[in-house]
Amino acid sequence: MRTNTLRNSTSQVIAVNGAVIASADIAREVQNHEGVSPVVAWEAATRALVVRELLSQRARELGLVAEPRSENGLRETEEEAMIRTLLEAEVTTPTADEAACRRYYQSNLVRFHSPDLYEPLHILFKAAQSDPVAYAQAVAQAEIVLAEIQSVPERFDSIARALSACPSATDGGRLGQVARGDTTPEFEAALLRLEPGQLCPDIVRTRYGVHVVRLDRKVEGAVLPFEQVQERIASYLEASASRRAAAQYVALLAGQARISGFDMAGASSPLVQ
Numbered sequence: 534m535r536t537n538t539l540r541n542s543t544s545q546v547i548a549v550n551g552a553v554i555a556s557a558d559i560a561r562e563v564q565n566h567e568g569v570s571p572v573v574a575w576e577a578a579t580r581a582l583v584v585r586e587l588l589s590q591r592a593r594e595l596g597l598v599a600e601p602r603s604e605n606g607l608r609e610t611e612e613e614a615m616i617r618t619l620l621e622a623e624v625t626t627p628t629a630d631e632a633a634c635r636r637y638y639q640s641n642l643v644r645f646h647s648p649d650l651y652e653p654l655h656i657l658f659k660a661a662q663s664d665p666v667a668y669a670q671a672v673a674q675a676e677i678v679l680a681e682i683q684s685v686p687e688r689f690d691s692i693a694r695a696l697s698a699c700p701s702a703t704d705g706g707r708l709g710q711v712a713r714g715d716t717t718p719e720f721e722a723a724l725l726r727l728e729p730g731q732l733c734p735d736i737v738r739t740r741y742g743v744h745v746v747r748l749d750r751k752v753e754g755a756v757l758p759f760e761q762v763q764e765r766i767a768s769y770l771e772a773s774a775s776r777r778a779a780a781q782y783v784a785l786l787a788g789q790a791r792i793s794g795f796d797m798a799g800a801s802s803p804l805v806q
Contacts, residue, residue: 547579547794549586558582579795585616587786592619624778629770637766638759645762648713650752651724654689654706659698659742668743675736675743682732682745689732689747698742710752717741724748 547554559578566581568574592599592615599614609617638645656678660671678696682689693706701708713721717739727733727748737744787797 545794547583548792549583550590550791552586552590554579554582554586580797583787583792583795583797584783585612587783587790588616588619590790591623591786592616595619595622597622620779620782624775624782626771626775626778629767629774631763633770634763634766635759637770638762642756645757647754647757649754650710650712651748652710652750652752653708653720653724654693654747654749655699655701655708655720655737656689656693656697656706656745657699657742658696658744661742662738662740671743672736672738675745679732679736679745682747683734686732689745706747707749720744720746 547559559575559582562578562582563571563574566574566577568577589612597615597618599611599618601609601611601614602617603609656675658671658674658678660667662668674696678692682692690705694702696702697706699706708716711724715721716724719739720737723733723735723737723744723746727746729748729751731748733746733748737746
C-alpha cells in the first residue's frame with residue numbers, strides 16, 4: 534500500500550502558477566527530509582519545493598535584488614538570498630518587550646532552574662564487562678577497599694591516590710562538579726541516593742569498571758534571575774513569532790496561487806521553521 538501511495542505521488546505533475554516542479558528535483562530534495570516513511574519524506578520534499586517556488590515567484594514579481602551572504606564558510610545561493618530578502622521585506626516580526634519576557638519567565642520558571650551539582654570522589658578498578666575474569670577481579674578488589682574505607686573513612690584519599698585507575702587519583706579521586714547526565718547512569722543513580730559526606734554502601738558497576746564512591750558536597754540548583762535570562766527569552770520569543778509570521782505569509786501566498794498536483798492545506802514552510 535505504501536509503495537502504491539509513493540508511486541501515485543511521484544506520478545503527479547506538480548505545478549505552481551504553471552511552473553512545473555520536476556520529480557527529479559523532488560527526489561534530490563528528499564535527502565534533506567527525514568520521514569517515518571518514504572511517502573512522508575516525499576511529501577515533505579514536495580512541500581518544501583512548492584513553498585520555495587511560491588517565495589521565488591513573489592520575489593521576482595516584486596523585482597527584488599539580493600546579495601548572497603556567507604556565514605561559517607557557507608554561501609547562500611542566489612535563490613536563498615532572494616527568499617531571505619523577500620521575508621525581510623514582507624514579514625514583520627514584533628520585538629519582544631520586557632513585559633512579554635517577564636510573562637514567559639514567570640510561566641516557565643522550571644526552564645530557568647540551574648541544575649543540582651554534585652562533587653563526588655571515586656576509586657576506579659578498571660575492567661571491561663566483556664572480560665568476565667578481569668571484571669570479577671575488579672569487583673573483588675573494590676569490595677575489599679570499600680570494607681576498608683567503611684572501617685577507616687579517612688583513608689579514602691590515600692587509597693584513591695594509590696589504587697584508582699582514573700586520572701582523578703592524583704587528586705584523591707575528586708571528580709569536580711558534575712550534573713545529571715555527566716556520568717554513566719549507574720554512577721549517577723548511586724550519587725542521587727547519597728547525602729553529602731556519605732560513602733556509597735555498595736560498589737558501583739559501570740562500563741568502565743567498578744567504583745567505590747563518596748559524595749562530598751551537593752550544590753542545590755536555583756532559579757536564575759530574570760535579568761540573566763532576559764536576552765535569551767527575547768531571542769526565543771522573537772524567533773517563535775518570526776516562524777509563525779512566515780508560516781502565515783506562506784499560507785497567504787499559497788491561498789492566492791494556482792497549485793496543482795499537491796495539497797498545501799495546513800502546510801508550513803520548511804525554510805522558515
